Amino acid sequence: MKNLAIIFCLLMFAVGVAIAPAAVGADSSAGPGSAPAGQFIDLGIPVLRAAVYTHTLGPDERGEMTKIYGIFTQSAAPVFLVQIDPFTGASRQFNAPIGTHPWGLVVGPDNCIYIGTAGDEAQGGLLLRFDPAHPDKGVVNLGKMAASETYVWALARGEGDGCIYGCSYGNGKVTAYDTRTGKFRDYGQMKPGQQYTRPLVVGKDGWVYTAAGMTEPDYIGLNPRTGEHGSSRPAELAGTPAKELAQGAWAVFRKGTDGHAYQRDNGKWYRLIAGKAQPIAESELPPAAVMRLKDGRELAGVTTEGIWTLRDPATGKETSGRIEHQGAGMRIFVLGQGPDGQIYGSTILPLWLFRADPLTGKSEVLGKSSKAGGELYSMLPLDGKLWMFAYPEAFVSSYDPRRPWSFGDGAENNPRDFGPMGDGHLRPRALIEGPGKKFWVGSFAPYGEFGGSLGVFDPALGKPVENYRNLVKNQSISALAYDPKSGLIFGGSDVAGGGGTTPSESQAYFFVWDPVEKRTIEAAALVKGDTGTPAMTVTGGQVFLVTSPSNTLSVWNIKEKRVVDQRPIDGGPMVEISMGTHTDGMVYGLTKKGVIRIDPKTYEVKLLGEYAPGVSAGWVMNKHGIYFASGVHLVWWAWPR
DSSP, rough: OOHHHHHHHHHHTTTTTOOOOOOOOBBBOSOOOSOOTOOOOOOOOOOOOOOOEEEEEEETSOOOOOEEEEEOOOOOOOOOOEEEEETOOEEEEEEEOOOOOOOEEEEEETTTTEOOOOOTTTTEEEEEETTTTTTGGGGOOOEEEEEEOOEEEEEOOOOSSEEEEEEESSSOOOEEETTTOOOOOEEEETTOOEEEEEEEEOOSSSEEEEESSSSSEEEEEEOTTTOOEEEHHHHHHTTSSOOGGGGGGOEEEEEEETEEEEEETTTTEOOOOOOEEEEGGGGGOOOOOBBBTTSSSSEEETTTEEEEEOOOOOOEEEEEEEEOOOOOOOOEEEEEOOTTTEEEEEEEOOOOEEETTTTTEEEEEOOOOSOOSSSSEEEEEHHHHHHEEETTTTTTEOOTTOOOOOOOTTTTOEEEEEEOOOOOSSSEEEEEEEEGGEEEEEOOTTOOOOOOEEEEETTTTEEEEEEEESSTOOOOEEEEEEEETTTTEEEEEEEETTTTTTOOOOOOEEEEEEEETTTEEEEOSSSSSEEEEEEEETTTTTEEEEEEEETEEEEEEETTEEEEEEEEEESEEEEEEEEEETTTTEEEEEEESEEEOOOTOOOEEEEEEETTOOOEEEEEEEEEEEEEETTEEEEEEEEOO
């Protein structure tokens, strides 16, 4: 029967009949051992687990503090809430009808659990509610906290006014929801030109405090009764940088056991009263207010994977358990080939490294491979190790698949963390192996700043050895390629700055970097009006690069130092860092629609195969074919015969 099933599947592929995608989790398999030529094969979902974003202690149906609540994110379905009884270990899962990335969480004055979401226009900026007294109603969508906002970063409970407050991304607002009337109130942008507010705290006087950023960061106090708001910084620090807010870091607030709100500014603590910071001695700072179960235990933490820990403050004794849940799949952010021939990939927020067999799709989730908590942006194999570069700060780590898994920053650890790349690196989108077996890393700029960096990391020394910022003024480095024959490195820029900025430049550039002389020897805007460079490769003395949004292919002749051909690419926008030369001498790449081939002699661009569900991220090209991500799925396109 098994042989008949395999023959039937192969026949179905041969006649072009679609086969439903497989849902494959860790330590499972999908896909045939060999693929029909020129076909797409869905290898399944490598990461079925969901991730805990936020957590809190909360009430049960009687209003007593007896429960733990974990709020999970996933990509293939909306967020969900799990209610855990730490006394029995029992848990119940409640799926939300809508919403992604549940950053905000608070227990409201009505004993309901409120969740703020982040994401696109449809899924982000929402306020969700779960009423423990009426679990049959599940998680309810209350709507947008503000029409203009797509992220609710944090939520806080008001003081005696029946409201909960939220801070946001989009236009950097503070908003409120009145639990008594069901109405929202939009207090507007907290500081002109600033797109972020995060996090926030409410003092015993009812004032709401947050921080606005990223280009001109400031602490903000808001009187919710009048709408009055302004800087809460002390007079002696007015106009000086707040180091706690540098490069997009979250402000440091505390709700003390005395009910007052506190903020830390340049290493010192201040009590917040009526919208202004009052200096205090370190000895005057009260402990942070903490929620406790009715038996007095505190929530010590909940891991991303769902392991919760309670601590008895009187005895120090800890109790732990696991949140049982059912996930639908996490989105694949980037793929790379390992030194062992396996396919590796990273999920996004959180960063989980997974590994999949290129022929069967059998996969396993390896775990966190970097101190960075976001996602891998790029990876390459070298000398038996997989080298990885992650958001934020372009943290570098390496993994040797021949050794046991033991993450850390020591020489004995595997994966081993080597720390950040340094100034100007936030999202390390571009990565190549350049001269001297060193990695060249091109990054997008940090939050609130312009001008990304081109850095050099030496694996032999385990540290960055060179760094060049603002090679293209006020722009980020989004694509790189290396030509061993000429010894030159080629790069492409993107006008985007760090989060919270609006581009100051209007034109993406192509540049040529001499790694010996350490200088730019050529720079040119190749396509008028294009603002980004998603992909680039070198072959046969020519650089092939695509610029966006026009999706134009430009071919630069290295010897002649000029563009020799330009033409549009049919097949939709180019997928980032998804372009390379195969052993047949042809250039291949991925667009949002499917696989393209470029003839390096005639420059003809051909769409070889269109994948109906779409291509969301790339990429691996090997002897078996081309691999990419389509949402949460790993997909294989087999080479045509």
